[in-house]
Amino acid sequence: MTSPLLERFISEARDLLQGSASGLLVLEKDPHDEASINEVFRSVHTLKGSVGLFDFPAFTKLVHAGEDILSVVRAGQLVLSSELVDLLLDALDQVSSWIDHIDTHGGMPDGADGVSRDLTLVLRAVLPSDAGDAGEAAMDSTASELKDLSWVGDLPEAERIAAFVAAAGGSEILAVDYTPAEDCFFSGEDPLMLFRQLSPLHALDIGTTTAWPAADALDPYRCILRFRVLTSAPRAEVEQLFRYVIEQIKMAVVAPHDLASVSGDINGGPVYEDFVDEAQRMAASGDWVALSRSVGALLELSAAPLLVASALRWLRAVLTAPQPNPDWVKALIGCIAKAEPDLHPLPAVVIARPQAEIAVAIMPMAAPPSAMVARILDGQRVMLEMVKATDDVMGRLASVERTVANLLEAEGRYADLVLWALAITSAGTDGSVRPVTALLEIWLEGRVQSVAEEGVAEPQPAAEPLDGYQRRRNDVPDHDAKPANRILKVEQAKVDTLMNLIGELVVSKNSLPFLAKRAEEVHGSRQMAREIKDIYAVIDRLAQEMQGSIMAVRMLPVSEVFERFPRLVRDVSRKLGKHIALVIEGEDTAADKNIIEALGDPLLHIIRNAIDHGIEQPEEREAAGKPPEATILVKAFQDGDLVVIEVSDDGRGIDPEKIKASALAKGVIDADRAARLTDQEAVNLVFFPGFSTAEKVSDLSGRGVGMDVVVTAVEKAGGRVEVMSRPGQGATVRLSLPLSMAVTRVMMVEAGGGMLFGIPMDHIVETVRVRREAVRRIKNAEAFVLRDTVVPLMRLDRLLGVAAPMWFGDGDEEDAVLVVRVAGNLVGLVVDHFREGMDIILKPMDGILAAVRGYSGTALLGDGRVLLVLNLKEVL
C-alpha cells in the first residue's frame, strides 16, 4: 500500500540522501567545513524525522545511529576520518537500497532488521563512550527559560497536589511549555508521544495557540496545539527527550509553594473550630503523625468541592514530606480558620541546597581545574563574551550558570560554587556579565599557571572546538526564518502531457496557412486570407513561446548526473590505490530531462574506464614524469543546439597498436583491415561490440561490456561519441547530445511517385543534383563521384519497394541526390524531389505498426497528411 505521504517521503528521502552523501565527501576533504557538517546533520536528522511517520523501525534505528555520530562530529568531539566516512556512506547506501525497496514493494525487505542491527552496532562502536549524554547535554542546554508561570495555578488541583507531593519528596518540579511549530507533523513530531515518554508526568494541559478555525477550514496537519506540563523528571532528561524541538520548549523550575492554592465552596460542612485548635496544638508540638491522621479523618467528612476540603488536601500533601514545613502547615491551618480562598497560601521558602555543605568544604581555589573542566569553563566564557544584546545575555547567562554550577558540583568545589552564585547574583542585578566572566578568567588563569608549573601546555587549542561549536550554534536558527519553498514538484507525466498538447497545438496551427490559401483560391476572398495570416502570426508566436517555456521546464542541469561522480571516483580510486582528483566544470549546463537521464550510465561507464584503464598507478606516473595524482576533468558546455560533455584524463592514453592487436585477436577485424587502419580509426575500434582490452576482468569496468554500450545509449538519445587520444598524455571522450529530443528537424523529400517522407536533418550532409551520365555502375550497384570520393548511390523508391519510374532519354537529365551519412559512411539517396525542411514532433509507431521496420515514426503535417519519417539505418 503506498500513500501519497509515502511517495512524498520517498522522493524527499532520495534528495536528502544525495545531499548528505555529497556533504560527507566535502567533509572528508575538509573535516572542519561547518556548513557541510550542519547540512549533513540536518539532512540525516530530517530523514530520521520523516521516517518516523512510517513503521520502519530498522530504518529509523540505522538513521538514528548515523545521526548520533554526526551530532558528535558536529560538536567537535570526533574527527571524520576516511574510514568513518566509508562507514557512514555504507549506511547511507543501505538506506538508499531500502528506499528503492519501499518504492517498489511498499515495505522493508526481509532481513532488514538484522542488517540494521549490525550496521547500527558498528556505527555505535565509533561513538565515544560518554558522547551520547555529554554531547547532547552540552549542546542542548539552551531551552529558553519559561517566564510566565501564571497558568500553573489554573491546573487541576489534583495534578498540582501530585506534583507538590513529588516536590516534598525532594524532586525538582519543572514546568514545561511546548508550543510545537505549525508544520511539526511534517517533520515527524508527535508531541503526545513525547509526553508519553516523559515520566513522571504530573500535569498535562493541552490547549490551542489560536482560536479553533471552523470545522471545514481546519487543516488537520497544521498544529495549533500547545502543551503545558508539570514533571519531576530531571532537567537533563527533559532536554534529551525534547532535543529536536528544544527551541520550541520553555522550562522553569516551579517552587512547591507556587503550586498551592486554596479555593472552593465557602459554606457548609461540619464545624472546624475544634479541628483548628487541635491542629495548631499538634503543629506547635511537631506531632506530624497525629496531625496527618486527624486531617485524613476530617477529609472523609468534608464534601470535595468545599474550600475547607481543598485546604485539607493541601495540608495532607504538605504533611507527606519527611520533614513538613511548619510555616506551611500553620498557613494552611490559618486558611481553614479564615475560610477564605487564598491563591498563594504558602509563604515562599528559600531553597538553599549547598548551604549545608559549605561549612564542611571551605577550600577556595584549592586545586586548579583539570584540563577538561578548563575547556568547558573557557567555552562558557567565550559563550558569554559572544553575545551583545542585553536580553540575550540573560538567557545565555542562565544556561551558563547551570552548566558551570553542575560542573562545580560534580567536581566537589562547593566553595567555588558559592563564589559562582555570588557572581551570578551580581551579574543579574547590574545586568552585566562582567563579574561572571571575571570569575571564569580567574579560574582559568589558575589553570594556565598550574599547567605552566607542571610543564604540560595545551589548554589553548583545547578550547577551540567549543569556540567553533559556539559559532556554529549561532548561525543555526534558520528554523525560524525558513523562506517559503517556491519550487513545485510536478510529476513528469503531467509535464509530458502538457508538452504533447503544445505539440498538437503547433501542428494545428500549421493548418492555418492552408486555410488562408483556401480562402483565397476557393472563396476568392483575399481580405479573409490576409486576416487569417495575421492571426496565424500571433498564434505562431505564442505557440513558439509556449514550446520554449515547456522545454525550459524539462531542462535540468547536468549536475544532476555529475553529483554521483565524486563518490564513484573516490570509491574506485581507493579500491585501486590510485590518486585521482576529479574536476567538474560547467555543471550548470542544462539539457532536457530525458537526455540528462540517458547520460548517467554512459558517463559512469566512461569514468570507470578512465580510472581503470587510463590512469596509471602513482609509481608508474612518477616514472613517466607526471604528478602522482591524476586528474579527471568532466566538462559540460553548450555548443549550438547540442550539449557537449567531455571526460578527459591525463593517464596513459589509448595505444592504437594494442587496440588493433586486441581487435584482431578477438576477431572484430581481419589482418588486412587492421593494416589499413589509421591511428584514429584504431582508437574508434573501442566502440565495436564485444571489444574490451582489459587483460583481466576487474569488478569495475571490463565486465565484457565495452564502450559499445555507451555508443548505443548515446545514439539512442540522438547523440554522438568521439574518442581522442594522445598516447602517454591522456584520452578524451566527448559526448554530444541534442539539447532536447522533443522537436526533430527533418527534411521532406518526395519519392515513390508523390509520397512524402521525412529524413532527420542530422543525417543529411548535402543535397546535390547528379547528371544521369555521371552515375557509374559497379556490378549491381550504382555509385557516383562527389569531389573525388566514390559515393554509393541508392534509390529510395527501390529501397521502399516501389517500382522506379522508367527512364528513357538523354543523360543530361539530373537526379536529385541526398547525400547522407549513416554509421559514418556517405551514401547518396536518389529521390524524386527535395521539399522544405521543417520542425516536427515525432510520434513513434505504436500498436501493430511498432513492428514495421524502416521508420522511426510519424508526424502530422499542417494539411492533415501524415508524414512518415525514415530511420535510415534500418532502411539502408
Next chain:
Amino acid sequence: MPLRFSKTSVVFEEGCAVEEALPLLEFLQVHPAARVNLRACTHMHTAILQVLMAVRPKVATLPGEDFLRHWLTPLLAPLLVKGAK
C-alpha cells in the same frame, strides 16, 4: 487499518498514526452525528487528537489505555454521550 468507519461511528484500534487525521476529519465533517469509540485505542497521534478537539464529535467510550485515559479524559469527558461510561 487503525480507524474503522461505519455510518454512525468511528472505531479507533491500536495506534492511530498521523496519516489518519485527514480521513477522520473528512468523515466527521460528512457524518457530524457519528460517535467515536476510543476503547481499543493505544495511542493516537497528536494530529488525531487535534481533530477530535476541533470537531468535538460525540464520544461513545473513552480510551482504555492508561496514558490516554488519564490525560485525555478532561478533554474528552465533556463530549461523552450520556449513559456511556
